Amino acid sequence: MSGGPDDQTGLPGLRTWRRVYWAVVAALAAWVVFLCLLDRAFG
Amino acid sequence: MNAADYLVLVGILLGIALYATWNTRRQDSLRSYLKGSENTHWFTIGLSVMATQASAITFLSTPGQGYQDGLGFVQNYFGMPLALIVVAAFFLPIFRKLNVYTAYEFLGSRFDSKTRLLAAGFFLLQRGLGAGLTIYAPAIVLSSVMGWRLDATIVCSGLVVVLYTVSGGCEAVNLTQKYQVGVIFAGMAAAFVIVIRSLPAGLTLSDSLAVAGGFHRLGGVDFSPDPARRYTFWSGTLGGFFLALAYFGTDQSQVQRYLSGGSLRGSRLGLMFNAVFKVPMQFFILLLGVFLFVFYQFERPPLFFNRAQWQQGVAHDSSGQLRALEAGFDSIEDRKAAEVKAWLAARRAGDAAGAEAARSAAEKSQAAAEEIHARAFKALSSRRPGVSANENDYVFVDFILDHLPHGLIGLLVAAFFAAALSSKAGELNALGSTTTVDLYRHIVRRGADDSHYVTASRWFTAFWGLVAIGFALFAHLAENLIQATNILGSVLYGAPLGVFLVAFFIRRIRGTAVFWGALGAQALVFVLYFRGLPVSYLWYNVIGAAACVGLSGAIQAVRGGEAAAA
Numbered sequence: 110m111s112g113g114p115d116d117q118t119g120l121p122g123l124r125t126w127r128r129v130y131w132a133v134v135a136a137l138a139a140w141v142v143f144l145c146l147l148d149r150a151f152g
Numbered sequence: 153m154n155a156a157d158y159l160v161l162v163g164i165l166l167g168i169a170l171y172a173t174w175n176t177r178r179q180d181s182l183r184s185y186l187k188g189s190e191n192t193h194w195f196t197i198g199l200s201v202m203a204t205q206a207s208a209i210t211f212l213s214t215p216g217q218g219y220q221d222g223l224g225f226v227q228n229y230f231g232m233p234l235a236l237i238v239v240a241a242f243f244l245p246i247f248r249k250l251n252v253y254t255a256y257e258f259l260g261s262r263f264d265s266k267t268r269l270l271a272a273g274f275f276l277l278q279r280g281l282g283a284g285l286t287i288y289a290p291a292i293v294l295s296s297v298m299g300w301r302l303d304a305t306i307v308c309s310g311l312v313v314v315l316y317t318v319s320g321g322c323e324a325v326n327l328t329q330k331y332q333v334g335v336i337f338a339g340m341a342a343a344f345v346i347v348i349r350s351l352p353a354g355l356t357l358s359d360s361l362a363v364a365g366g367f368h369r370l371g372g373v374d375f376s377p378d379p380a381r382r383y384t385f386w387s388g389t390l391g392g393f394f395l396a397l398a399y400f401g402t403d404q405s406q407v408q409r410y411l412s413g414g415s416l417r418g419s420r421l422g423l424m425f426n427a428v429f430k431v432p433m434q435f436f437i438l439l440l441g442v443f444l445f446v447f448y449q450f451e452r453p454p455l456f457f458n459r460a461q462w463q464q465g466v467a468h469d470s471s472g473q474l475r476a477l478e479a480g481f482d483s484i485e486d487r488k489a490a491e492v493k494a495w496l497a498a499r500r501a502g503d504a505a506g507a508e509a510a511r512s513a514a515e516k517s518q519a520a521a522e523e524i525h526a527r528a529f530k531a532l533s534s535r536r537p538g539v540s541a542n543e544n545d546y547v548f549v550d551f552i553l554d555h556l557p558h559g560l561i562g563l564l565v566a567a568f569f570a571a572a573l574s575s576k577a578g579e580l581n582a583l584g585s586t587t588t589v590d591l592y593r594h595i596v597r598r599g600a601d602d603s604h605y606v607t608a609s610r611w612f613t614a615f616w617g618l619v620a621i622g623f624a625l626f627a628h629l630a631e632n633l634i635q636a637t638n639i640l641g642s643v644l645y646g647a648p649l650g651v652f653l654v655a656f657f658i659r660r661i662r663g664t665a666v667f668w669g670a671l672g673a674q675a676l677v678f679v680l681y682f683r684g685l686p687v688s689y690l691w692y693n694v695i696g697a698a699a700c701v702g703l704s705g706a707i708q709a710v711r712g713g714e715a716a717a718a
Contacts, residue, residue, distance in 0.1 A: 115416035126420065130237045133427045137233045140431050141385070144223065144372030151358075151365030 153298060153553075153561055160562030164335055165569055169316045172328040176320025182602040185321035185609060186253050186585045188412035192323075196330050197422030200409045202430070203329035203336075204578030205399070208290035208571040209545070211336060211437065216457075216544030218441020219448075222369035224383040226434050228690070231393030232400075233427035239401045240420045240427075242656055247407065248416045253589045254582075255407040255652070262655045263663030265594070270667055271648050272590040274674075275404055276583065278644045283579045283616060284623025290572045291624065293545045294565065296460050297553060306624045313573045314617035317580045318610050322412050325577045332570035339567030340437065342560055343552065347443045350555055352450045359496050360446045366495070366511045367449075367518060369442045372435075379687045391690025398645035398693055402652045405582035444551055449492045449514075455481045455528055457546035465532040477528045481521055488517035576620070584613030643681050643689075646696015647674040653697060654704050661708045669704030673697075 116126070123129045153161075179185045217225050252258050256275070260268035291305040316324045351360060364370050374384045381387070400406045400423070410419045455478050456462035466474050495510035552564045588609040597604070647670045654666045661669075677696045 115420075117417065118421070119417065120421075126241065129420075129424055130241065133233050133237060133424060136428050137230065137431060140435070141230065141373060144226070144435075147223075147361070148365065148370045148372055151361040152368065152370050 154558050156558045157562030160559055161566045164566040168328050168331045169312050172324040173316045173319045176324040179321050180603050180606055182605045184323060185606045188322040188326050190414035192326055192413035194418040194421035196326055197410055197413050197418055198425030199333045200326045200329045201406060201422055201426050203333045203574035204405055204409050206571055207286055207575040208568045211571050212290060212293055212548060212568055213544045214437040215441035215444060216547035218438035219445045219547045220544055222442060223372035223438050224374060226372055226438055227383045227385055227388030228392050229431050229434050230388040232396040232430055235393050235396035235400060236423045236427040238397060240423045243401045244419055245416060247411060254404050254586050255402055256590045259655060263666060267663045267667045268590060270670060271651055272586050274644055274648045275586055279405060279579055279583055283620035284627060286576045286579060287572060287620055288624035288627045290568055297549050303625055306621060309569055309572060310621035313576045314614060317577045318613045322408060322581055325581045326412055328577060329574045332574040335570045336567045339564045343564060344440050346556055347440060347447060350447055362499060363446045363449055363492060364442045369445055379691060382688050387688045387690050391688060391694055394693040394697055395645060395690055398649035402648050404586050405578045408582045408585060409578060444547060450489055452482060452485045455525060457543050457550045465536055468535055473531055477524055481524045484517050484521045488514050491517060580613050580617050583616040584609050587612040643677050643692045646677055646693040647700045650697040650700020653701055661704050665708035665711060666704040668707055670700050672703045673699035
């Protein structure tokens with residue numbers, strides 16, 4: 110990382126792009142788990 | 153629709169179009185005409201990416217899909233966040249570094265002119281034909297239920313989008329899309345609230361979800377490995393990943409959206425915004441359809457949601473067969489409503505056996521109602537050839553017209569048109585840019601000044617707009633043309649994606665190898681498609697991309713010495 114303006118995400122708690130990408134993957138995984146639980150609870 | 157609805161509809165659509173046209177009227181730099189303002193905020197980029205992807209059919213048909221099949225369709229979007237990460241991490245920095253106007257320009261510098269033209273040609277063929285359907289598909293639904301003339305609906309909506317896209321270019325497209333997305337979300341949120349409020353008094357959220365789950369409408373994730381199943385976790389994640397990678401990484405209508413603005417950071421944040429919010433957005437649109445399904449367990453639904461089509465059939469039915477089927481359907485629906493109420497009463501009383509018995513009876517009634525629907529469709533289509541079997545398009549709009557107050561009906565119809573215009577504008581903008589940059593400036597006229605290319609781009613955008621309107625006007629006369637366009641849309645993404653994957657990740661493969669590899673891969677996909685390979689359409693992108701990479705590598709291996717010399 111060169112520390113240039115494009116390397117700064119500007120997001121609180123997610124300072125590197127790598128962290129942003131992991132957060133996106135975590136959000137997707139959370140949705141998949143939520144959908145499975147919804148089906149299990151009411152299906 | 154009454155005068156208030158028309159006022160809301162016309163006011164919103166024309167207001168946004170005229171505002172954008174006025175604010176972006178002075179465009180004489182090619183950079184701002186094709187890429188928009190340097191100061192475009194990442195949120196605007198994110199909304200623009202979202203608006204280009206989500207067409208009117210997304211908002212018209214997806215609730216109907218939730219009504220018919222439940223939440224399963226959401227799986228198709230599981231691969232998209234992962235693809236957007238790849239685009240943001242690998243594709244975007246190179247596009248930005250080379251400062252290209254189109255994705256295909258990059259192929260010219262990485263490979264050669266013929267590979268650039270091949271990829272641009274794939275795009276123009278696919279999007280150029282598909283652009284007409286973006287207008288036609290919502291126009292045929294809305295004109296049918298509103299009683300409007302189809303040709304007038306197509307021409308009016310088409311000319312509005314051509315007006316501001318030609319006038320203001322990328323900046324106008326970004327500006328209008330921002331407000332159009334606002335209208336879409338406001339309309340969908342209002343509809344969601346009204347659907348929930350229309351459910352019977354005393355019905356809790358838990359009851360509603362139990363009814364939806366009892367009729368198998370909550371199955372959002374299917375881990376079956378069967379490739380012939382339409383929506384599974386695997387096809388959605390892997391097939392959806394390749395489809396989204398092709399669409400966001402290689403389709404100029406998206407590349408142009410996120411290359412607008414002045415910074416890599418803004419483009420990345422715009423893409424990550426979509427990576428986070430696309431799956432929830434599709435979930436809520438499908439959930440709206442699921443709640444519509446619950447609503448129609450307590451209120452009798454029509455046998456056909458496309459009521460205009462049904463009434464025309466009934467008017468020409470001298471035998472009375474259609475009316476008899478309708479009476480049978482109504483009777484089953486009334487019985488089912490009583491069974492669902494008994495089921496919920498037993499569930500609340502803690503009587504598990506009674507609840508299961510009532511649920512099982514309601515499920516059988518549902519199957520009987522679906523069988524009558526199938527018989528009614530057969531009877532209707534035998535009297536009126538060309539009847540649409542796709543009820544998904546009409547479920548939501550029928551509810552809107554029957555249950556929303558005036559003013560809100562206008563807002564929802566404006567939302568559907570806003571979605572049509574926003575995706576259409578992104579496509580036209582990209583078609584005009586690609587024709588200007590990859591064909592006209594690259595082959596016909598090199599070295600002219602900016603104002604010349606801006607003028608050329610305006611003419612090409614107008615040309616593609618008129619092609620789209622013309623296609624939409626004549627589409628209903630040629631069902632085969634619509635079918636051919638849909639096929640091209642499904643199977644023409646894999647090979648171009650393979651070209652870009654080779655360009656980014658396999659440095660040793662050169663232009664000639666990837667050019668012939670792409671043509672071979674596309675031929676293979678066509679052969680597999682027309683031989684009826686029993687797989688979901690999403691897998692064709694995986695096959696096309698893998699075949700392109702494999703064939704390119706093999707050709708390069710054969711040509712190894714020659715390439716090294718080059």
